Amino acid sequence: MTTLLIFTVLVLVAIAVWQMTKIFELSQLKADSANSQIANDADNRTNGYLLFGFLIFIYGITIFSFAKYSKVLLPEAASAHGGEYDTLMWISFAIIFFVQTITQALLHYFGYKYRGEEGKKALFYADNDRLEFIWTIIPVIVLAGLIIWGLYSWTNIMDVNDEDDPLIVELYAQQFNWQARYGGEDNVLGDASVRLIDIDRANVLGLDESDPNATDDVIVKELHLPVGRKVNFYMRSQDVLHSAYMPHFRAQMNCVPGMITEFSFTPTITTEEMRLNPDVVDKVKRTNAIRAEQAAQGVPNKDPWEFDYVLLCNKICGKSHYNMQMKIIVETEEEYNKWIAEQGTFGALMASME
Numbered sequence: 484m485t486t487l488l489i490f491t492v493l494v495l496v497a498i499a500v501w502q503m504t505k506i507f508e509l510s511q512l513k514a515d516s517a518n519s520q521i522a523n524d525a526d527n528r529t530n531g532y533l534l535f536g537f538l539i540f541i542y543g544i545t546i547f548s549f550a551k552y553s554k555v556l557l558p559e560a561a562s563a564h565g566g567e568y569d570t571l572m573w574i575s576f577a578i579i580f581f582v583q584t585i586t587q588a589l590l591h592y593f594g595y596k597y598r599g600e601e602g603k604k605a606l607f608y609a610d611n612d613r614l615e616f617i618w619t620i621i622p623v624i625v626l627a628g629l630i631i632w633g634l635y636s637w638t639n640i641m642d643v644n645d646e647d648d649p650l651i652v653e654l655y656a657q658q659f660n661w662q663a664r665y666g667g668e669d670n671v672l673g674d675a676s677v678r679l680i681d682i683d684r685a686n687v688l689g690l691d692e693s694d695p696n697a698t699d700d701v702i703v704k705e706l707h708l709p710v711g712r713k714v715n716f717y718m719r720s721q722d723v724l725h726s727a728y729m730p731h732f733r734a735q736m737n738c739v740p741g742m743i744t745e746f747s748f749t750p751t752i753t754t755e756e757m758r759l760n761p762d763v764v765d766k767v768k769r770t771n772a773i774r775a776e777q778a779a780q781g782v783p784n785k786d787p788w789e790f791d792y793v794l795l796c797n798k799i800c801g802k803s804h805y806n807m808q809m810k811i812i813v814e815t816e817e818e819y820n821k822w823i824a825e826q827g828t829f830g831a832l833m834a835s836m837e
């Protein structure tokens with residue numbers, strides 16, 4: 484890497500020296516012989532054709548990227564609001580793509596059409612009110628539409644309320660792991676503060692032992708969610724800024740030390756069902772082909788991978804940030820109830836410390 488950088492710097496320095504020599508040479512030339520440096524009709528025509536070449540290049544690379552890299556996009560959204568979010572994104576993409584295709588073609592075509600020619604003079608054209616009106620009002624309407632729609636979706640998605648009996652879950656971020664806390668039987672989170680953290684008694688999230696709501700809280704390192712039930716997340720961070728990112732559910736929220744942030748969504752597709760999604764099946768197949776190849780070369784930890792939803796940290800929070808993740812399992816209500824019943828409560832943990 485260092486060699487590459489040094490090489491790049493040397494090449495750039497060489498180009499700079501070459502350019503400076505050229506400028507120096509030019510400044511030494513007499514006026515009449517300097518004419519050879521002025522573009523003639525043939526030069527301008529070549530540049531005009533090169534413009535078309537560049538246009539084909541940008542269209543080509545766009546189509547190529549769509550064809551080759553669409554497969555790395557996320558699969559279908561696994562939350563109730565995710566569809567709305569995706570639609571907004573795709574409509575924005577479509578508009579940008581459409582406008583970009585037309586304006587680039589016009590830009591390059593006019594560059595060619597009005598290229599310099601011997602004896603041709605530029606037309607002085609002050610302004611045209613109607614044209615200016617048209618190219619102002621169309622973007623205004625389109626952008627206002629997108630922004631209003633975006634704000635409407637944002638308000639819908641960010642509305643964290645207690646309607647429909649949501650499951651209450653805390654996501655606790657720290658360098659470099661996640662823990663989740665459920666409200667327990669009463670579905671109410673006990674009070675907590677970093678000042679109450681007591682490592683010796685395993686009170687790692689700083690729950691208030693005197694708060695009765697904390698007694699039945701359940702702290703886990705794997706997030707289980709029942710499908711179809713709204714979940715209200717409350718995020719805390721112990722140390723620095725983290726960001727709770729659940730890409731398959733189209734959800735992301737910063738975790739800020741000293742405050743509680745919120746996000747809410749309803750998972751709609753179980754982990755089992757998502758594993759059968761054709762996009763996911765393809766991705767697993769591609770990934771495992773690479774892993775098998777690496778395993779054959781003796782690279783460790785390259786066992787076949789099975790799809791799971793994940794909670795990732797999406798803020799560069801320190802050197803092990805890349806590995807700060809927690810598995811999310813979306814399952815049926817029965818499976819969830821069975822799992823949560825098997826987890827120990829905070830009260831039981833504290834009692835065992837006495």
Ligand SMILES: [Cu+2]
Binds near residue numbers: 657
């Ligand atoms: Cu982090």
